[in-house]
Amino acid sequence: MLNRNIVLALSTALLFGSCGRLPEVQAAEQGTEDSPFSLRTLAVGDPAEETDAAKLSNGRLYITEQVPVSTSSDPVTGGVYVAPGGDDDGGTGNPGRPYRTLRKAVAAAPAGATIVMRGGEYRDVADVTIRKRLTVRSYPGERVLIKGSRVLPDSAWRRESGSGLWYTNWTLNLPRVSQASVGGSECPKCIDSRVPTADYTEAVFVNGLGLWQVLSKNEVGGATAHSPAKFYVDRGNNRLYIGLDPRDKRVEATEDVSGLTVDNTPATDGTVVRGLNFLHYAGKALSVEGDEVRVEDNTFAWSSTVPLGVNASARASRSVIRNNRFFYNGRKGLTGSARGMRVLGNTIAYNNVEGFSKSWDAAGMKLTQANDVLVADNEAFGNNATALWLDINMENIRMVRNYAHDNSGFGLFYEISKGGIIASNVAARNGVGIAVSGSSDVQVYNNTLVENGRNLYVKDTSRRNPDAGEVARGLDWDTRNVVIKNNLHSDFKALAVDTESYRCPDTEPMIHAINNNLYQRTSTAGKANQYAWVEKAVRTSEGCRVPEFKWWADFNRVVGREPDAINLNDVPQSALFRNAGADDFRVLGGSRASRTGQALPQDVANAINEGSSLDVPSGQAVNMGALHLR
CATH class of the missing domain: 2.160.20 (Pectate Lyase C-like)
Structure with missing residues (x-):
């Protein structure tokens, strides 16, 4: 769980403009979308701070931690196997002779089968469609990484004379969000005019972390305290520039729009x-x-x-x-x-x-x-x-x-x-x-x-x-x-x-x-x-x-x-919660929040209980606040 001190600053005009307020009672100072806000400070005037995972700058998040990875833990019996070292032509899909690609396994597996993917990277899952009932899962305890990117090895890079920037040849032209269906229908309104780079779907990752795209070669540069290194796609000259030395690093660039359907x-x-x-x-x-x-x-x-x-x-x-x-x-x-x-x-x-x-x-x-x-x-x-x-x-x-x-x-x-x-x-x-x-x-x-x-x-x-x-x-x-x-x-x-x-x-x-x-104010x-x-x-x-x-x-x-x-x-807050400083918002027994809430309508009680082991009653007094916290 995120540390409770990590917060995002006020931006109460963020989604809607607000009407004026009568002057006799003044609200707290409020930020706007133009205001920089950090991921830790909430009080107006506090210095900007960041989390261990991310920083917010110029409308974008600078991610500084690796992504958490998932796997399966439940055992598997039988199935059609796929492994990065498998063979689509000579394989049979058995554990000892797996296929190499998910596409081949999907085509070969009978309806109702389980496809078991062994650990490793798969970069050939582009526009693969399942047309029968299947289970597609990882082998227990192994990490399966399905990536829509290609690796750009050291040998692909050159250093440009004059600018000193590193570049590789790049002819791929990925769609823009405002002009083509990417993650939904085309959406020009999805683009914030202050962050025009969001319209472009190219992405570059170095050692697992994303770089920031810029829209001119002059903006390419290295990492700063508030942003990662930058990259630029020069469509006129078919080049991809990055603002760091790529040698001895793992550089990956997005090439696939869609994966599995x-x-x-x-x-x-x-x-x-x-x-x-x-x-x-x-x-x-x-x-x-x-x-x-x-x-x-x-x-x-x-x-x-x-x-x-x-x-x-x-x-x-x-x-x-x-x-x-x-x-x-x-x-x-x-x-x-x-x-x-x-x-x-x-x-x-x-x-x-x-x-x-x-x-x-x-x-x-x-x-x-x-x-x-x-x-x-x-x-x-x-x-x-x-x-x-x-x-x-x-x-x-x-x-x-x-x-x-x-x-x-x-x-x-x-x-x-x-x-x-x-x-x-x-x-x-x-x-x-x-x-x-x-x-x-x-x-x-x-x-x-x-x-x-x-x-x-x-x-x-x-x-x-x-x-x-x-x-x-x-x-x-x-x-x-x-x-x-x-x-x-x-x-x-x-x-x-x-x-x-x-x-x-x-x-x-x-x-x-x-x-x-119930309304509580420490001050x-x-x-x-x-x-x-x-x-x-x-x-x-x-x-x-x-x-x-x-x-x-x-x-x-x-x-x-x-x-x-x-x-x-x-x-x-300690008069109400067990430990608000640690995000433990369970209500204290005997506090003003305990058993002082109105009886719930049946449909509300049913909703709170739905899909859980709770048995929150209707028709009798309940605590104030969240009732699933015990």
Whole structure:
């Protein structure tokens, strides 16, 4: 687990601009996307610091640690074997005579077979398609590295006279994100104009760590305290330049856009991909288009864009994405649009390395246009974007028991959707803890929100769904009927509860009920306020002014909401948590958070319990905050 001191600084204007605030209550100083922010400091004015794994500079992440590697541990019996030293022509697929390539094994294996990959590197997995039910896995305890890159040996490099730069011949022209389908459809809006290099999907790795691409030869240079060495693709002269001496180093460069695909056909139903490591692809290393596919215990890292996609189709449903690791990917760790998905127990860290637009698409995980989806027990941290993002016509969603911390954007985000339960999550030290925008019938229960810039953010925009059929199902993208109860707010930096709307004032309440939440502040001497309430906004010549309230008593008196809030002002975190300094946010027995929460509705209790050994009751008092912490 990441050290609890590693945090991302406030950027509360990160994803949405904010209305003006009434002057009588001032919020904490807030950064903007232009502000440099580190991966450790949160307090305004603190010196920039970094983690052991990453540094943030000029919109991109500088990764300084090797990727964690996955393997399988369960025994294997029989199977079709593949090994880097195998033989596609003379091999039989037996353990003693393995094939050399996964492509050959996939073609030769009968439906229902297990393909066992021995440890080593595989660089020939480009556009390999599975069209029958298979299990593809690593041999127990061995590390299988499936790479979309080529090795550039010492003999390939020359030193240019005059500039002194090292170069190799390079004729490959990989697609640009804004112009071609890479990790999804072409996406010009995905590119942040301040980080134009994100549009290019070339990548170079030296001794396992990524270099930064630049767009001119003059920018090529060595590593600095805040950035790795640089590389440049000179398309006019067919050269690849790097800003370091490549001799006696392992240099790899991305050459494949896509890797393995599980085809959209009934024959692939039940396929399993387990214990593998997918690295260095320009686009999706693994695409899932079949039904009930299980992707388990894999690592997906160093994709230029998005390494795993569970794609929308008439059949792609009920897939399980479990216990995988998504590290250091250019745009997102995973994306999906399949009904009935289960995203369980994954680690999603340090994604959006390339600095894609955080307001449009970059994320640790982003799922869209699906129903009956469970996102549970995931840990997402250090992402240069929103951590867990569910967007566009999601229905009947449960986001429960997740831990989102130290992300620059939102910890958990539910956008232009309906029917979501966001319960028993922990969101700590994010730009925003939990956000709801353009969504209806959302229940936000029993979340523990600690030291975020804004702990909870509810917003409505003028954006409305143009599809009449979807509107008839309630997917109109109007924020309404949001219920907020039993959440535990601790040491919020700017606001505990922030509301915002395109209407000023918003006379159509977004929040149906807010009550029985606990607010703890170690010190009230700072600028942090407890509420910003757009229903009481005032239209002035300068625009919409939204009042902020530092004290619950003023909020309750003016707004008339949340009569049963618990307020612990100038009270330390140790009065509530076992050890907040070590990210142990379990509630102390006998504290004001113990057994003071309202009884849960049955559907909320069911969601918190789903897929776990928990037995959280409905109909009786519960603790405040996350209920899965024991």
